[in-house]
Amino acid sequence: MLIRQAFLGCVAALASISAMPAIAKPVIDCPLRDMPFSTAxxxxxxxxxxxxxSVVDKVVPGRIDTLPPFFTGTTPPSFSAILSLREAVGMLQIKPDKVAAIEAELRALPLTDAEKAARCARYDNDVPTFALPAGRPRLLLFEKINGFRDGPSVDAARKALLGMAKRMGWSMVVTDKGGAFNPGTLxxxxxxIWNNVSGDVxxxxxxxxxxxxxxRGGGFVGMHGTAGDPVYFWDWYADRLIGARFKGHPSNPQFQEARIAVNKAHPLASALPAEWRMTDEWYSFGTNPRAAGADVLLTLDESSYKLADGLRMGDHPLAWTNCIGKGRxxxxxxxxxxxxxxxxQHVSLLESAIGWAANRNAPCRAKG
Structure with missing residues (x-):
């Protein structure tokens, strides 16, 4: 009897082990793994x-330590993941000859296996398993953040979108795992839907x-901080998917009321008024999404709020649509x-945009 119980116990233990999720293998295909050290x-x-x-400290002793602590965290999410060293030395106003010396010495450094592994550690290949609620369309709310994470806005967006999904009869699940981006899961x-995603993920x-x-026809919805990083390490993402590169936002004051104008000829404009006013943090972009073929839905009236001359765009797109292949x-x-x-109005905008992006039969028009 004791032998039989021991045998059954071993079988049960083996069964429980086999039922456990597979341990994800270390990530080895992170984008910057083999990139030589440089100011980029x-x-x-x-x-x-x-x-x-030590190279930086040798050439400009103590200067990195003068950066705000907000910029120098080494555990993601961290602002240091969305800055290159080039931007950091620019903020510190380090002289060009010193920057050139840093560049030369960094490029001479060998890249160790440990450093490659450290670069890849902020990525993951964990494939989540979802219990999808009933409803259509099926939506993946993605929240992996390696850069700047504004918890209150991420949490508020998630709560609003899950409530919206319930109200609209959509099926929505949430993940912060990059491993969800594989052909089978997608x-x-x-x-x-990228909820204020920041950093290379x-x-x-x-x-x-x-x-x-x-x-192939999937849809993409990006929200606010999804296009708010000062530096991107994936050109296709910034220049083609988003279609614009973040330049900055007002800081004094950071949050202001402004007038939003609606392009009533846009297919998503039917549920929106011709204009409205609201308070938020207003992004400016160094490139205009119209140049990437975007069909602009909302523009910002720059005369309605205070911004520095360097942030003025003139034509100031705020929300837009575009097409990639069959995708919206x-x-x-x-x-x-x-x-x-x-x-x-913002809730109405998101309802229309998500419904359109998730409708594989919806027409998509690009300009230019």
Whole structure:
């Protein structure tokens, strides 16, 4: 009897082990793994490498330590993941000859296996399993953040979108795992929604999966901080998917009331008024999404709020749509303040945009 019980116990233990989720293998295809050190390296990777950090400290002793602590965290999410060393030395106003010396010495450094592994550690290949609620369309709300994470806005957006899904009869699940971006998982969803995602978050294979998903007709919705990083390490994402590169936002004051004008000829404009006013953090972009073929839905009236001359765009797009292959793309820069996710016009905008992006039969028009 004792032998039989021991045998059954072993069988049960083996069964429980086999039922456990597979342990994800270490990520080895992160985008910057083999990139030589340089001033274009993400600041986080400079700070985490004793050899690279010592180069900077040798050429400009103590200068890195004068950066605000907000910029120098080494555990994601961290602002240091969305700055390159080049931007950091620019903020510190380091002289060009010193920058050139840093560049030369960094490029001479060998890249160790430990440093490659450290670069890849902020990515993941964990494939989540979802229990999809009933309803259509099926939506993946994605929240992996390696850069700047504004918790209140992320949380408010999630709460609003889950409530919206329940109200509209949509099926929505949430993940912060980049491993969800694989062909099999993405095939399940009609659209992916990036909730204030910041920092480089997808491996090379995950990037390819997203690109293929959109080309085949999947939808993409990007919200506010999804296009708010000062530096991007994936040109296709910034220049093609979003179609504009963040330049900055007012800081004094950061949050202001402004007038939003609606392009009533846009297919998503039917539920929106011709204009409305609201308070938020207003992004400016160094490139205009119209140049990437975007069909602009909302523009910002720059005369209605205070901004520095360097942030003026003239034509100031705020929300737009675009097409990639058969895929439908929507981005809105609204959404820093948590209360913006209960603002009536913004809620109506998101309902229309998500419904359109997730409708594989919806027409998509690009300009230019």
């Amino acid at each position: 390296t993400p600041l986080i990777d400079i700070l985490r490498s004793p050899a690279a950090r 095939r399940t969803f009609d659209a992916v 997808l491996t090379l294979s995950q990037r390819k999966a997203l690109q293929a998903y959109l080309a 793309i929507f981005y809105s820069a609204i959404g820093h303040l948590p209360e913006s996710y209960s603002q009536a």
